[in-house]
Amino acid sequence: MSTQAPQSPVHAPDEVEMQIRGLMMDPITNMPIIVLKDIASDTVLPIWVGIFEANAIALELEKTATPRPMTHDLMRNMARNLNAEVRKVVVSELRDDTFYAVVWLEQAGETVAMDARPSDAIALALRWDCPIYVNRDVLENSRQTSTGAQSINADEMRRWLENLNDDEMGRYKM
Template identity: 75%
Template sequence: MEIEMKIRGLMMDPVTNMPIVVLKDVAGDTVLPIWVGIFEANAIALEIEKTATPRPMTHDLLRDTIRGLNAQVDKIVVQELKDDTFYAVIWMRQDGEVVTIDARPSDALALALRADAPIYVHREVLKNARLSTADAQNVTAEQMRQWLEGLNDDEMGRYKM
């Protein structure tokens, strides 16, 4: 089962100094942190802030290519967590045919923002991510959930949604 999520914001991990995209369940309080690279976080931040660039960025080019081929992005799904790595799939449609493409979650999220496509996460991924995060940081899943849910806009940085 897929759970619809929205990007709650971007923040920096105080331990690793790596960007985190925080996804939040649209119908509840479930949150999912996904650590991403600096460049990927920048691509997401540019779209969140609706910052125009003088030339198309990679995700803009991908969106424009999809449109140019008379296709559309229906949704992106974070569908697996394996060995502490998230896996996503971009679901597209062209001439009535469904096409799925494997993608890094950060790229899929950046494209979803640009294509105004919904973001989903498999329920099993949410369950496994809570367990993995709790084990890795020696905190309980409930403590991690409460910390992420309790973040205020200042803690989320300027990239709040």
């Protein structure tokens, strides 16, 4: 879904700039986790993703060249050839335990917001070297979700992730 948006792709006050802290396997579910960390604090946001999306992110993090363009490389190349530029990505919503994201593009002076999965948005952000943001409400809602009675393990995992050193994080290894 693509929508014209009057809002500028500049950093909004309700967005927190994040960086990728790590990419690892969840020891319980054996699913990949992207760990985003607030650049100004120790707040982390784990996002579980599919294996193919995690691989696309890992390839870019490790600057591994592939003989043919992968899907996210193709998307970057298409945007470039259409004179568009990805300005930022935002993990914008958490609804029913599912994260949502928006990719903000500019083309010919127009701003376009495109709905995306966070894993795809992050893979594109890495290829464009553009900032990754998370809406403050998403951070708050993810904390509230993790403090619920059924999710005590999620809160423990968040604390564990916040305290991992670089060796423990695995340097983007899966």
